[in-house]
Amino acid sequence: MLGLLSYRCGVSSRRLPYFDENTEPLPARIATGLHKIGLAMKQQAWQQANDEGLSPTQGQILAVLVADGPLTGSELSAKLGVTLPTISDSVRVLAEKGLVTKSRDPRHPRASLLTPTKKGAALGTRARSWPEFIATAIEGLAPEEQRAFFSGVMKMLRTLQEQGLVPLHGMCLSCTHFRTNVRSGPSPHHCALVDAPLASDQLRLECPEHELALPAARNELWEQLLRPS
Ligand code: SF4
Incomplete structure (x- = not known):
């Protein structure tokens, strides 16, 4: 029966509230909640990136370049927690679309600095607002x-x-x-x-x-x- 558990203690029996016995620990439920929020963010990122003709990673790259200024592929990889080959693939597509340009990095002669073009900067600015729906939900707290x-x-x-x-x-x-x-x-x-x-x-x-x-x-x-x- 979905409901109350009981146990015997001598001749008397007591029923424990169902949710005292059947509730996952708080850390596990918080993790479940964060997972659901993560799925919503991923879904929104895909939707909004798709609307802009980008992948989510391409959108994140443009957003970071708008916020932090020109960076190398390695710096983008460290900031976004994405592997360098994935960054390189996305940057190649962004360059083909005319959304970023490459120039020599004066700090590291063998590295290239990536800078958003005017069109890339406009897309990057919009990509920075993708997580705003979460901020709106938090404002309700x-x-x-x-x-x-x-x-x-x-x-x-x-x-x-x-x-x-x-x-x-x-x-x-x-x-x-x-x-x-x-x-x-x-x-x-x-x-x-x-x-x-x-x-x-x-x-x-x-x-x-x-x-x-x-x-x-x-x-x-x-x-x-x-x-x-
Ligand atoms: S991250 Fe460092 S530099 Fe930036 S506000 Fe915090 S302490 Fe200051």
Whole structure:
């Protein structure tokens, strides 16, 4: 029977609420929820890329080039967490479509810098708005829910970064300029690059000025963040 479980204790019997016994642990259900959100994002990305005559990877490349300026294929690969051969294939198609141009990289004479053309930049700007439907859904959360969600997402991303599953790029928590819990009050953290305080809900996930700290320093930042102040 779908419903109540029972057990006997001496002569009496008690029924446990069904969902006390039949609910997956919270981490598993959060993972299921994130999976569903991921599927929705993938589906939207395919739909919107298709509408623009692009693949999702091509759209992501243009979006990153618009946001970060000219980059090499290796830099795109690191930022997007996509293999270099996949990036090379997408860049070749983008160049054939007249959406990116290649020029010599003065930093690395054997590498090429990729720059969006005017048409490519317009597409890249539109591609940057593809995840906006998720932001709209998040706007429906209460401010304290948004802050808790952001904190959870940031900590999850940090764990996944250290496991090599998310590119080590852009987050304050892995940045050499980040100082954790250096003061009390609403903005306990500090960015040494711009010499400015940071609140926990102001931490960056995609900072263009990010400089990767060494593993030992990243661990120290993490431990400082988790330490009660
Ligand atoms: S440079 Fe950017 S990523 Fe680094 S601490 Fe400052 S705001 Fe954060």
